[in-house]
Amino acid sequence: PTKPEQGDLLMVLYGRNSESPVPVIAASSPGDCFYAAIEAVRVALTYRTPVYLLSDAYLANGAEPWLIPDVEALEPIDVEFARVVEGETFLPYKRDPETLARPWAIPGTPGLEHRIGGLEKANETGAISYDADNHDLMTQLRAQKVAGIDVPPLEVDHQEGADVLVLSWGGTYGPVHAGVRRVRGNGGKAAHAHLRWLNPFPANLGDVLRSYDRVLVPEMNLGQLLQLIRARYLVDAVGYNRVTGKPFKAGEIADAVEAMLA
Helix, strand or coil: CCCCCCCCHHHHHHCCCCCCCCCEEECCCCCHHHHHHHHHHHHHHHHCCCCEEECCHHHHCCCCCCCCCCHHHCCCCCCCCCCCCCCCCCCCECCCCCCCCCCCCCCCCCCCCCCCCCCCECCECCCECCCHHHHHHHHHHHHHHHHCCCCCCCCEECCCCCCEEEEEEHHHHHHHHHHHHHHHHCCCCCEEEEECEEECCCCCHHHHHCCCCEEEEEECCCCHHHHHHHHHHCCCCEEEECCCCCCCCHHHHHHHHHHHHC
8 A cells, every 4th residue: 555655756757758847746734735736737727738746645644624715715727728810820839938838729629620649749830740950949848838837936944043954845844844843942943945846946946055054855765856956956965764654753853953953
């Protein structure tokens, strides 16, 4: 049976054919699964892209007090479908200049018929293309679209005077947050930041990481986010890693942070 683990991060980031970046969002709590799913749908519809939404058995089997939100209070997700324009040829791969999303035609609409499938398409027309330069262009466009997604800045639970940052993601939020609080209760100083967005990263992540002398990355894997952080931002982050099929405990995180502070 499935147990709590975070072993699939690199797979969802790089496990597709060729250069095929994809947005990745990870929920942080049972209640956050609801809002993370809404965010994933919003991104998928706005940018016309698949989105990975990560969870784990700890969240799936967990519980917390959660007030069912008023649907009317949720921000609407507006979708604009392609329309037939008299005198114009429909270009299914002509992209929006801001989002780089392709137009979305309702299947069966007369005048908006076009070819879909797994073969590379020609820019704008959508015809099957074996042209080398076109393939490079389309690969670049897909990468630029994902990189340009509007991701909120990373928020930091900062403590004045802290020089240690604990960076977590996914279902580790609860024990990591509690562990950092325990360190503070014992007189230590530490900051905590939790990543919801794993691709693309928040634009301010590099600045946040470089604001602290030491960075600890707790993960229920052998250091997958740690590899990405060290490679992309060249910070000497260290990992706290365990793969037992059990979630972290707050005391374990507190001990790891206090060991860095010693």
